[in-house]
Amino acid sequence: MSYLENLPVTILHSICLHISDCRAFALTCRSCVDPARSILFANISITFYDTRELGQQASTWAERLRLAKSLQHVRTLQILDEDTHKPIEKSVECGDRLNKIWQYLPSDHPDRIVDEGAGWQTLADFISLLPGLRDFIYAGAPQLCPSILECIENNAPHCRIHLETFCLRSLLRFPYEQLEIHPYDRKLATHRQLYSVKLARFDEYDDSGLFDYHLDVLFDLIRGASPGLRKVSMLREKPGSSMQLISSRRQPRQKWKGSELVVFPSNSKGKLRSLELAGPDSATLEALQRWSEVTAFENLEELKLHQYIDAETATWLLNSCSLERVSRLTVHPASIAIPALFQKVGSLNELKLVSNFDNVQLVDILTRHGQTLQELAIIHPLSDSMNAADMAEIVARFCPRLQKFCMRIPRTQGNAAEVRIYQSIGQIARLRDLYLILDCRDANTSNNDNEANQLNESMRHTLINHAIDASLAKAIFETVASSNTTAHSRLRRLEIRSQSNQSYGGLGRACAVLAGQWLCEKDERDDRPGQIRVTRTKALRGTDEKLTPLVASVFDELWPDEGNKLHWSERWRSYPLIEAC
Template sequence: MRCVMQEPCEAVVSAYLTSQACHRASALLIFRQINITIRHHEGLRRDIDRLIKALSRTDSARHVRRICIQGALRLNVEETDSDGQATNWLKACGLEEILVDDDPNRIAARYVVHDEPVIKRSSEEDMAWAPVVSLLQAIPHLEVLVYDCKNQFPPSLLSTLHEQHPQCKLYHLTFRFRTLLWDVLDPYERELATSPSLYRVKVVCTPRDSDGEDDFNLEAMMELAVGLAPNLKEVIIFTIYAALASRYNRERDSWKGLPGFSSELMGSLTSLSFIGVPDFTSPTHLQNWARHTDFACLQHLVLGGGYNGQSAGLSGETMEWVAQNYSFPRVTTLRVTLDRDDALAEKPHYSENAVSFFRAFESLEELSISGPIDSHIVDAILCRHGQTLKKLHLRPFEDLTNLSNGRDRRDIPMEFTKDHILQIQAYCLVLEDLAIPVKRNKSSASEAEIYRCFGEIKSLRFLLLNLDCSDWQVCRDSTYNPQFNNEDQKPVEYREFAKLGNLKETFINCAVDEALARSIWKTISQSKTGRPLERLKLWTTGGGEYGDSSKLCTDIMIIWDLSRSWLIERVPRDDQDDIIVRELGQHARQLSDVQARDSLEDEAGQAFRVLWPSKENSKDWRDDWSSFPLEV
């Protein structure tokens, strides 16, 4: 088990060590949140006792407002997680540190609703949580308990919340019913589901699980939101297709309903998120929820999103239908994934439908969009919401499939130019948080000029730049005909359209080391007006993408090593401009290096060596490359 306080910034720690007065002021920030990761029950009491003693010694228990518990409590040390082989794809790729706002699927491909019995009060498993109960009893002013453990929420913790912290909000991020198919719902599951402490719920559900059992957790959540859980305000629905479920080809059983549910009542959720497979971003699904939930009360809305690394999004027709049938007058935070949905038939009105959809919302303060977007959509968003936007995340992408309905795809992800950045600057006067792609152009002066433009966004404090190294023109633009010199004009052996020059440009663009990261930070900071930039993330992506689906090829390991991502943070001190630079996803990259090839004898390796000859006494090609300096 691991217990840590919320990670404080360097300035807070310094103040904490300076004097008794500073100690008291800083302790409030350092101890405000406690994060607990549980792996097995051995040592749990010892570690919690140490934590309670530390809080007592520093008189800091009164400062704790939030406790986050994650992991899995195993009674047998030799047990392993049943879904241990189902690695979180974001974590495996090192992107969990970058895409912190994403909600990845953490469930194994095989999914069973009733995978374990309901936890019993005073059982061995329940009693194993006694140390955490002691911690909750030692905290006088707990406001939020975040529970993200594989185990079902234990009765002892629920009783402690009700008795010791009746005003504490429970964020249950692994919630689900296990006994919905029983004749009578398990009493404890009903008690947990209707608890006045329950405030936020995330539930993973599927139409049918891997054992052929129907899963009615989705229907149950709709009814809970009506008022059976009196203080439930935030619901996250993560819908999956369970492996092997297709073997059971039959109609679903009828849903019996939860005891006490009344269809005449209407829920008043403030936050609703639909993530997962495409069926659950359809008009029918939204209609079902509208019967139970007053969309006019929503303040936060998520429509579509990641499923095992893929995205299920709203089609143009669905966006048009939503705009015509519903209003969201109080929504200030919107996260949406879009989908052209034109594999079987052309959808010429997609852009107009998207424009109507975003105009249907009032003044948004936070907006995140993934999927096909164009200048018309961006113009409509900035005109409608620019004056109020504090956060804007744009992640354009297109379907890599080359053929749809017998025609060649020509869609290319939107490229943001200098004029687009200046347009954002002109419209978004209070923008603090921006995520946007920047097309890499071999560290040229024109690329550097785009970085400088970000400095003119006066309120900007947090910036995530997707350093886009792709070149979709190679396969998608019929007029594309670059004139490379000499050998660079030669076609790449394992690519249908790319030339050796394209491959070299890809390597140059993907080569993002610490020196280049610092240079980009410096270029933005030197031109920054208004508030100083506090954090910059650089996410290097797209290497080897040429607008077709043949990405896995012999150059992939070179691209993987070159494409590094970085976090740069300003040290919060007034007397100097120190920064902290850290590579993101470094652990995942180093693990892949173990399996990476050591020789560079093929065509890709030869192209690499033209750009970066072997250094004297070099033992590994990974130590030979460096970024091309930014032209400033």
């Protein structure tokens, strides 16, 4: 390994940026240790249940990094709450972990007095030891302690603060309470180092009967009260129907004046670089018009709108807002608005398109943006396999730099039409990461099928479509990889998620067991060339349930017991590609 020992440190560091296992690289020779450490310890994450545990983990990390002589390597410090939450209404995921973006929530009712226990001080001491800290990400349930803010201000003046559980105790008020901003809340919200905030499960009325003023404050922060704020992510969720909420809606809501934080010109606009909106009514014409009054859309580099945009809203967006700097776009537009919309935006690096578009529109989009796209997700209500294969071929033809791709495709019992889709995807020259949403419904199935033979055939196809095991996942990976037209396929990762909503005939129980979610990863070690690791990413459920007689009869035809007396959930297997009937 003498050739490595003679390389400059800058070259060794560059190598670390492009390999998957820095730990193994550090073992090759002494010269590789420090460059590898700079990558291994660049991002530190602490998950805590309470402030006592927070302090213990911070102390442990401080000692570990001190022994490894790596305190100076830390660039990002994440503080994450142990409890995570699922959104009430799930969004369309495309490998972007969309339903986990807002999984951390603040306390329902922040304490009027912020906890300043010993654990916070230990964390502050740890932060003071990190001279290279550039990003501090906080996603804890309790409000960020003043000592942490002060520590970052004094010891890491160039560190950006990301509040992923943005919640100020002053902004949740009962109808009878006067709206007053606590001095620390004002300091935290307007801090010059505050760079990004996430507002999760927001509505103007809390389910507990509290008035919520966070959006009012957020608008003021964007307009200038928080001069460093550049990134906002918000999820709207409608509250329930508690008696407290019903009572609060009858009370007059104190109006936000706009001068509670700081005073600035009424026509001032912010300079957000990233805006993400999700949840009911988040992308309506009225909502987007309000956002355009708060921040200058011409500064946006990333725009993610996770709700449907009707033709009227799309027309307003095109005529009233400049989107020329946008390079990362998520949009669910009406199909009629697609041609004009994609002529309006700048050259895209990332695109997630959820819409009922046709191949002509896809060609138009990729003719303009395909040369620059590195990540692409296209979610279309597919009607047939031929359409999906054609779309994949269009993507391969127009996107020479594409590295990450997501697509929803119909399962058709692994027949030649389905295989053609995988082969078409494999033609994407530089593809490294692939996320497939497999639509496992039988295209010919109807809940009103009355003919017994037709129903049995539909159930048979549906069960085969859902039967996705490790063997099939690996076969799909190999089919895609072997179809690449370059000398060596760059495909390293395939994630498979099944999609179905089967309820007729009692199929739901069986489909829940058969429909696996799998991750295939190519091993990049020299001593394991071409090996593929296959792991299940979602635990089996419903394995102890019984099938209805109708489903059981079809199931037994596909996977007979053969005298092993195995439970139905243990004896099934996937049908191979092409050979499936």
